[in-house]
Amino acid sequence: MDAMTPPLVAHKDRLRLWIRLLRAARVVEGELRERLKTQFEMTLPRFDVMSALYRERDGMLMSDLSRFLLVSNGNVTGIVDRLVSDGFVVRSNREGDRRTSIVRLTEAGEIRFAEMASAHENWIEELLKDISEEDARRLSSMLKAFRSNWEAEH
Amino acid sequence: MDAMTPPLVAHKDRLRLWIRLLRAARVVEGELRERLKTQFEMTLPRFDVMSALYRERDGMLMSDLSRFLLVSNGNVTGIVDRLVSDGFVVRSNREGDRRTSIVRLTEAGEIRFAEMASAHENWIEELLKDISEEDARRLSSMLKAFRSNWEAEH
DNA sequence: GAAAAATACTTCAACCTTGAAAGTTTATGC
DNA sequence: GCATAAACTTTCAAGGTTGAAGTATTTTTC
Known part of the structure; x- marks a missing residue:
């Protein structure tokens, strides 16, 4: 063998990173989905909305x-529809533009989200505990x- | 103000990491999905299968x-069904266990995947170019x- | 070897997701 | 002002996803 033989598969570091990142995300996401469902009867997409x-108390389009x-x-239309029938969200008309409506949490929605957010934060701490704070x-x-960089380019 | 006042929001590093990781994954995944669709008429889940x-040429259960x-x-049942009707995959009976069947790529499937994999690798290199190889x-x-660690615990 | 348990897979309902098409309303150009 | 373009949203079809229930087969247990 030639001592100078280059690696057969070079520059695959980013590909490997991507694969691992995706798998890690899937593992954590699956765990979160399950806990949200069993402990709060909530789906991940609804939690995200x-x-x-919750960050934008004045509402969002x-x-x-x-x-x-x-x-x-x-x-988003479908998820908000379901949150409305859950009673966690309302659509309110906006003065001066009848194309749009403002979406807001109801009081029940705020209370429920606060509970979930607290649990969610602890779950993340637990699930990612093997990653040091430094890392x-x-x-x-x-x-x-x-x-x-992505935003700047797109 | 007390000079010793602790940070109001401590130990949120992992939560912030999780949120950013999820968003990065979504951005890249969306881009890959779109390119697979337009350039290969392929969905991401089918590509994954x-x-x-392709890694297990002898097939998988x-x-x-x-x-x-x-x-x-x-x-998996649904995705493999569609790949079978696409002609990229076959189910073959397995001697000695009639509960299971082995799933394999067809020759057309291998050829098609090789084309896609090559493009896919370049896309990843391009999309993650702002992350140094060192990082x-x-x-x-x-x-x-x-x-x-996750595997060991679950 | 029959009963029970475990394994492998499919089916199904509910929900999520996209992208294209269409609807409504507002802004723009002339 | 009127036509056109742009903006905002919903609808819809096709597909992806889960988790529970159901079917079939094999293995285990006694």
């Missing part, structure tokens, strides 16, 4: 939700930079 | 696929450790 609305959550418009911070800022 | 079968891809059994390796091994 409520989370966005459907398109705001769609953009923020990175999902399609039609998708978490470094990785987190790496991902922030990644996202910033 | 073909990818698993449905339950192997389910376990490997981290999705439910019923889900990619470090993060990758961090995620590997995370997954190993």
Whole structure:
């Protein structure tokens, strides 16, 4: 064998990273989905919408939700519909623009989300406990930079 | 203000990491989905199944696929059904156990996957280009450790 | 070897998701 | 002002996803 033989599979580091990242995300997401369902009778997509609305107490447009959550418009329509019939969310008309309506949490929605958010935070701490806080911070800022670059390009 | 006042929001590093990781994964996944669709008329779940079968040329059981891809059994049934009608996959009976069948790529499936895999690898390189190879390796091994710990505990 | 348990898979209802098409309303150009 | 474009949302079909229930087969237990 030639001592100078180059590696047969070079520059695959990013591909491997992507695969592992995806699998880790799936594992954690599956666990969260299950706990939300059993402990709060809640789905992950609905939790995500409520989370966005909890940050924006004055409400959001459907398109705001769609953009923020990175999902399609039609998708948000269905999820909000179900949250409305759950009694956690309301659509209210907006003065001066009859195309849009503002989506807000109801009081029941705020109370329920606060409960879930508290549990959710603990679950994440538990599920990611094997990642040191140091690593978490470094990785987190790496991902922030990644996202910033992405936003700048798209 | 008390100089010793502790941070109001401590130990949120992992939560922030999780949120950013999820968003990054969604951005990349959305891009991959769109490219697979427009350039290969292929969905991401079907690509994932073909990818698993390409690694295991002798074929896999449905339950192997389910376990490997981290999705439910019923889900795999549907995706494989569609891949069979696409002509990319076959189910063949297995001697000695009539509960199971071996799922394999057809020759057309192997050829098609090889084309897609090549493009896919380039896409990942492109999409993750802002992550240095050094960072990619470090993060990758961090995620590997995370997954190993997870497996050990579950 | 019959009964019970375990294994492998499919079916199904409910929900999530996308992308395209269509509806409504508002803004723009002339 | 009127036509056109743009913006915002919903609808719909096709597909993905889960978890529970059901079917079939094999293995285990006694």
